[in-house]
Amino acid sequence: MKLAAQVIDLQKHYDLGPVVVKALRGVSIDFPEGDFVAIMGSSGSGKSTLLNLLGGLDRPTLGKYILGGLDVSQMSDTQLSNVRNQRIGFIFQSYNLITQYTVLENIELPLHYRPGHPSVSAADRKRCEEMAIRVGLGQRMDHRPFQLSGGQQQRVAIARAMMNEPEIILADEATGNLDSVTSTEIMTLLRNLNDEGRTIIMVTHEPDIAMWAKRQIVMRDGVVFKEIKNEVRTTAPTAFAESSDKAFVEHELGNKPAGEGKH
Amino acid sequence: MLMRMIRTVQLGLKSLLLHKLRSGLTMLGIVFGVFSVIAMLAIGEGASNQAQKQIVALGATNIIVRSIKPIEGSTQDASSGGSTRYGLLRSDLRRLQNTIPEVVSAVPIRELLREARHLKYTMQSRLVGCTPEYQDLNQLKIHKGRFLSDADRQTRANVVVLAHEVAKKLFPVEDPLDNQTIQVGDVFYSVIGVTEPRTASAAIGGSLSAQEFDKDLYIPIETFRSRIGDIVSTPKQAGMDTEHVELNQITLEVRDVKDVIRTAEVVRGTLEKFHPAKDFNVVVPLELLKQAEQLRQIFNVVLGSIAAISLVVGGIGIMNIMLATVTERTREIGIRRALGARRRDIIEQFLTETVVLSGSGGVLGIALGLATPLAFTLIRDFTLRFVLDGGDLSDTSKMFQEMQPVVAIWSLPLAFGISVGIGILFGLYPAQAAAKLDPIEALRHE
Numbered sequence: 001m002k003l004a005a006q007v008i009d010l011q012k013h014y015d016l017g018p019v020v021v022k023a024l025r026g027v028s029i030d031f032p033e034g035d036f037v038a039i040m041g042s043s044g045s046g047k048s049t050l051l052n053l054l055g056g057l058d059r060p061t062l063g064k065y066i067l068g069g070l071d072v073s074q075m076s077d078t079q080l081s082n083v084r085n086q087r088i089g090f091i092f093q094s095y096n097l098i099t100q101y102t103v104l105e106n107i108e109l110p111l112h113y114r115p116g117h118p119s120v121s122a123a124d125r126k127r128c129e130e131m132a133i134r135v136g137l138g139q140r141m142d143h144r145p146f147q148l149s150g151g152q153q154q155r156v157a158i159a160r161a162m163m164n165e166p167e168i169i170l171a172d173e174a175t176g177n178l179d180s181v182t183s184t185e186i187m188t189l190l191r192n193l194n195d196e197g198r199t200i201i202m203v204t205h206e207p208d209i210a211m212w213a214k215r216q217i218v219m220r221d222g223v224v225f226k227e228i229k230n231e232v233r234t235t236a237p238t239a240f241a242e243s244s245d246k247a248f249v250e251h252e253l254g255n256k257p258a259g260e261g262k263h
Numbered sequence: 264m265l266m267r268m269i270r271t272v273q274l275g276l277k278s279l280l281l282h283k284l285r286s287g288l289t290m291l292g293i294v295f296g297v298f299s300v301i302a303m304l305a306i307g308e309g310a311s312n313q314a315q316k317q318i319v320a321l322g323a324t325n326i327i328v329r330s331i332k333p334i335e336g337s338t339q340d341a342s343s344g345g346s347t348r349y350g351l352l353r354s355d356l357r358r359l360q361n362t363i364p365e366v367v368s369a370v371p372i373r374e375l376l377r378e379a380r381h382l383k384y385t386m387q388s389r390l391v392g393c394t395p396e397y398q399d400l401n402q403l404k405i406h407k408g409r410f411l412s413d414a415d416r417q418t419r420a421n422v423v424v425l426a427h428e429v430a431k432k433l434f435p436v437e438d439p440l441d442n443q444t445i446q447v448g449d450v451f452y453s454v455i456g457v458t459e460p461r462t463a464s465a466a467i468g469g470s471l472s473a474q475e476f477d478k479d480l481y482i483p484i485e486t487f488r489s490r491i492g493d494i495v496s497t498p499k500q501a502g503m504d505t506e507h508v509e510l511n512q513i514t515l516e517v518r519d520v521k522d523v524i525r526t527a528e529v530v531r532g533t534l535e536k537f538h539p540a541k542d543f544n545v546v547v548p549l550e551l552l553k554q555a556e557q558l559r560q561i562f563n564v565v566l567g568s569i570a571a572i573s574l575v576v577g578g579i580g581i582m583n584i585m586l587a588t589v590t591e592r593t594r595e596i597g598i599r600r601a602l603g604a605r606r607r608d609i610i611e612q613f614l615t616e617t618v619v620l621s622g623s624g625g626v627l628g629i630a631l632g633l634a635t636p637l638a639f640t641l642i643r644d645f646t647l648r649f650v651l652d653g654g655d656l657s658d659t660s661k662m663f664q665e666m667q668p669v670v671a672i673w674s675l676p677l678a679f680g681i682s683v684g685i686g687i688l689f690g691l692y693p694a695q696a697a698a699k700l701d702p703i704e705a706l707r708h709e
């Protein structure tokens with residue numbers, strides 16, 4: 001099976017002067033094309049560090065990272081930028097939209113940084129609109145992020161991540177700020193993308209969310225602690241049945257305002 | 264490429280418009296800097312134009328030698344019985360004409376302030392005894408009739424050419440050339456011509472400050488000598504003030520501009536031998552012209568430095584704001600980097616914003632600068648009318664009255680270029696600071 005990404009004995013050290021923090025201490029994982037992985041583990045186990053390396057936001061201290069057949073570990077800053085733009089789609093816990101831009105302008109953003117900087121054509125704009133409709137924001141294209149709920153903002157982020165048709169989508173606690181109904185909606189979107197063949201690697205703390213993936217990788221102290229295969233995956237119908245009950249309870253207790261989430 | 268530039272500029276404008284007040288305040292430094300560059304250059308240019316016009320009016324190839332009255336009592340000539348004898352002599356004229364080969368022509372002038380009269384109209388004027396060459400020498404244009412001729416000199420004719428203003432004053436209705444005469448002292452002169460108005464020339468020192476040609480009466484120098492003579496008495500508080508002067512001025516014309524300065528030295532040397540009392544003064548308009556040019560350069564350097572300081576201060580203000588902006592927008596920078604923006608893209612973005620900011624300031628400054636001549640004239644007229652109350656004004660303020668600031672066309676692109684340059688210079692550091700940010704840390708920034 002062809003590999004979308006592969007990390008071999010990956011290490012990341014942070015030199016803080018008196019101490020060196022070893023956030024990753026030799027991680028080797030293969031990600032076949034079409035994989036859907038949930039990375040689990042306690043706080044500080046190195047999940048985000050791994051995801052940032054996979055996303056080309058940083059370079060490993062030691063070890064190799066092969067992405068789509070290319071060795072990414074020693075690339076220059078400009079090359080990494082192009083990799084991020086073309087091969088990676090990011091989804092963050094805090095959405096990370098540009099506040100002064102409209103939904104459409106946010107979705108359009110990755111197009112401006114394509115290698116060679118081709119200008120954004122009318123066809124490109126059309127694609128942005130189609131993408132907005134696809135994630136369910138057809139009526140909200142001219143809204144600004146502060147006019148949207150958390151779930152809607154995360155949809156914008158997903159649409160934005162999809163614009164350059166990346167091979168891999170990386171999500172760091174994408175549902176961390178959302179209630180269970182909204183989380184289910186977002187996960188349904190991701191599941192659909194995975195069904196189309198896109199590789200998805202997501203970090204999560206929530207076991208429910210991890211059950212959407214094909215497998216779970218549990219980290220501990222900067223290494224892979226264990227791998228679990230999800231024999232029974234959560235799907236949209238099962239999740240909704242469950243989460244609507246949960247949402248009802250959440251509402252009654254007033255824990256989280258439904259559909260709203262602030263980081 | 265062009266499309267991309269337009270887009271970057273649009274983006275820059277957009278994020279500046281997001282903080283209108285802040286952008287506006289930041290721009291002020293550049294606005295005033297650019298405005299002062301243009302305004303000061305315009306005023307400097309206007310002043311020097313005015314000075315140059317006056318100096319050129321004296322003639323670049325001319326050397327002007329004037330008689331100066333020695334300080335009271337220092338050279339009393341006992342033989343002439345109480346009269347002061349001083350100044351250039353007719354023998355000086357011959358000597359200068361005959362011994363200096365570079366001198367093409369030498370025009371003697373005798374002058375006096377006298378009242379001219381026609382019927383009930385009178386005017387205080389300058390009676391000038393001169394030769395026909397005087398006309399070309401001073402670029403006088405004849406409005407009507409003719410100027411003096413050699414025949415007038417030979418016959419010592421009682422003829423006069425009136426300057427424009429004199430003609431207007433003495434002949435408000437009649438045609439001055441219609442067989443008219445005017446009276447100066449007890450002598451009548453027939454009017455043979457009227458000159459056109461002419462700008463005053465620069466002050467050349469000696470007995471005369473600025474030469475205003477508009478109050479002149481020109482008669483042949485021979486007529487002057489036979490009708491008035493060398494000895495002139497004017498009533499004073501205590502008795503009479505009697506002066507013995509042969510010539511008031513000799514204007515020498517030199518063949519070539521490049522010989523002017525050297526010839527002036529020769530003239531000085533020649534005259535000093537015969538005038539130990541130094542009762543003469545040599546003025547070289549060309550020297551004045553060079554001095555004026557130097558003065559203007561100094562002026563420009565001084566004004567330029569002032570403008571430069573305000574521009575630098577403006578630039579620092581911009582840099583300060585841009586640094587604050589970078590901190591404020593750290594998260595945005597992280598997002599853009601995560602989506603594939605290279606360091607260069609970030610530099611480009613912030614640099615464009617800075618340049619758009621300083622460039623807009625430059626455009627505003629230029630607009631203000633263009634309004635300078637108008638504003639200057641308005642303020643000047645207001646000052647003349649209400650502050651100085653339209654009263655008598657000396658020759659210096661006459662210059663101020665006539666001066667017109669000129670916005671030099673070249674100063675506009677210069678000023679714009681400077682403002683853009685300031686943007687690049689002071690924007691580079693904040694832009695680089697933005698590009699250097701670590702994407703992960705930037706994304707984590709609150």
Ligand SMILES: Nc1ncnc2c1ncn2[C@@H]1O[C@H](COP(=O)(O)OP(=O)(O)OP(=O)(O)O)[C@@H](O)[C@H]1O
Binds near residue numbers: 045046047
């Ligand atoms: N820039 C940094 N400088 C120093 N240490 C760092 C840096 N980034 C991460 N670390 C350290 O590396 C370790 C792993 O951090 P990481 O963010 O990957 O954990 P995580 O598994 O994502 O935790 P959480 O679930 O809380 O998000 C932690 O001990 C953290 O303190």
Ligand SMILES: [Mg+2]
Binds near residue numbers: 048
């Ligand atoms: Mg984390």
